[in-house]
Amino acid sequence: MLVSTKGRYALRVMIDLAEHQAAGRIPLKEIAQRQDVSEKYLENILSVLVRNGLLSGMRGKGGGYRLTQSPDQFTVGQVLRLTEGTLAPVSCLEGDGAGCERSAECSTIGMWTELDKMISGYLDGITIADLVASPRGYDYVI
Numbered sequence: 001m002l003v004s005t006k007g008r009y010a011l012r013v014m015i016d017l018a019e020h021q022a023a024g025r026i027p028l029k030e031i032a033q034r035q036d037v038s039e040k041y042l043e044n045i046l047s048v049l050v051r052n053g054l055l056s057g058m059r060g061k062g063g064g065y066r067l068t069q070s071p072d073q074f075t076v077g078q079v080l081r082l083t084e085g086t087l088a089p090v091s092c093l094e095g096d097g098a099g100c101e102r103s104a105e106c107s108t109i110g111m112w113t114e115l116d117k118m119i120s121g122y123l124d125g126i127t128i129a130d131l132v133a134s135p136r137g138y139d140y141v142i
Contacts, residue, residue: 009035056068
């Protein structure tokens with residue numbers, strides 16, 4: 001599993017909004033400046049998060065973005081699944097879980113399935129609030 005810049009930036013945005021939630025709606029320009037990401041690229045990421053209900057956005061004067069829930073209600077796994085599509089370590093575990101035509105005789109399917117569970121369990125166990133509280137991530141060593 002390789003997390004793209006889209007996934008990493010989405011997490012950074014969620015953390016940024018959590019850290020600044022007392023300020024209300026945060027304009028795209030401010031988020032882009034703080035995160036050193038182009039507004040155009042960030043707008044695409046934010047639209048995914050808005051469309052899936054993690055953020056609310058409002059245009060115009062007083063507009064901007066904010067979290068739709070408390071930061072402890074969003075997990076890293078949830079954000080990455082929205083932006084990456086999957087957390088599966090191999091393609092035969094992606095999608096509807098049907099696997100591949102060789103799964104019955106595959107010697108490694110059990111190993112990949114367990115790794116998939118470990119990745120999901122780990123990332124679903126970390127909330128945006130956890131990352132705000134421990135920005136260096138030292139509390140998340142397996």
